[in-house]
Amino acid sequence: MKAPVVVKLGGSAITVKSKASTARLEVIHNAIKEVVSYSGPMVLLHGGGSFAHPFVSRAALRNGFRQKSQLSSVSEIELNLDQLTRIIGIGLLLRHRPFVPLAPMSFMTLRQGQVGRSFLDPITAALRLGLIPLIHGDVAFDEIRGCGIVSADRIASLLGEKMGTSRVLFGSDVDGLYDGNPKTSAKAELIVEVNRSNYIRVLKGLKPTSDDVTGGMRGKVLQALRLAKHGCESYIFNLTESGNLGSLLRGSSSIGTRFVPWRKARQ
Numbered sequence: 001m002k003a004p005v006v007v008k009l010g011g012s013a014i015t016v017k018s019k020a021s022t023a024r025l026e027v028i029h030n031a032i033k034e035v036v037s038y039s040g041p042m043v044l045l046h047g048g049g050s051f052a053h054p055f056v057s058r059a060a061l062r063n064g065f066r067q068k069s070q071l072s073s074v075s076e077i078e079l080n081l082d083q084l085t086r087i088i089g090i091g092l093l094l095r096h097r098p099f100v101p102l103a104p105m106s107f108m109t110l111r112q113g114q115v116g117r118s119f120l121d122p123i124t125a126a127l128r129l130g131l132i133p134l135i136h137g138d139v140a141f142d143e144i145r146g147c148g149i150v151s152a153d154r155i156a157s158l159l160g161e162k163m164g165t166s167r168v169l170f171g172s173d174v175d176g177l178y179d180g181n182p183k184t185s186a187k188a189e190l191i192v193e194v195n196r197s198n199y200i201r202v203l204k205g206l207k208p209t210s211d212d213v214t215g216g217m218r219g220k221v222l223q224a225l226r227l228a229k230h231g232c233e234s235y236i237f238n239l240t241e242s243g244n245l246g247s248l249l250r251g252s253s254s255i256g257t258r259f260v261p262w263r264k265a266r267q
Helices: 025-036 053-059 069-094 121-129 152-163 199-204 216-229 244-249
Strands: 005-009 042-046 099-101 108-111 114-118 132-136 138-142 146-150 167-172 233-238 257-259
Touching: 005 025, 005 152, 005 244, 025 069, 025 244, 042 069, 042 152, 053 069, 069 099, 069 132, 069 138, 108 146, 114 152, 121 132, 121 152, 132 152, 152 167, 152 216, 167 216, 167 244, 199 216, 216 233, 216 257, 233 244
Parallel strands: 005 042, 005 167, 042 132, 099 132, 108 138, 167 233
Antiparallel strands: 108 114, 138 146, 233 257
């Protein structure tokens, strides 16, 4: 089987993060149009955005299980994520692209907040049948803490490590990785390429964020670097700009920020 491409629809792009459980339907459907134009094997990931982040923050689930009141939040988050998955799934079916939803909670566990064990055979089996595995960032059970959060970005890097994906495309609401915050500073400049020579300098310029339960842009960059070390090329690009995803799927290397693989991927 040809190595699959992984596309991640970022929560910042496909939801209105200032309004709980609000989808940006135009962005989602434009992205799906570009997804279905690609005929090769694909894993489609999506972030939780406003369908998950406010509820995770409120219940402090990122820090593990501490009290029974958190349990109802787990249920609420799973229902919300399922709702967002259904919106994306309906768009795929309307365009005659079969998919299967797979919840990370059911195929992986964490240990102290990090990925512990995973069982990826269902993803491989779906790809062999010609289905798109549709996976979201999720609450996951933690062997030590009881529960925790696994981001769709981390799932993307896990697939690169374990399955040898060909490319990972991280869709966001900005044009790529900047040397500052492009939403607050007109002087921020796009970093076109991150490679083995400049990645340390790039990381030093990225501050951890407390307003994103999955680590924000710094978290995304760390997973892109993890992919690069495993020989997988990745991009951070603006999903809200129509045409960007389609161009990347057709092989473009000039959109967004490219993370150059440090070595050749396994054959």
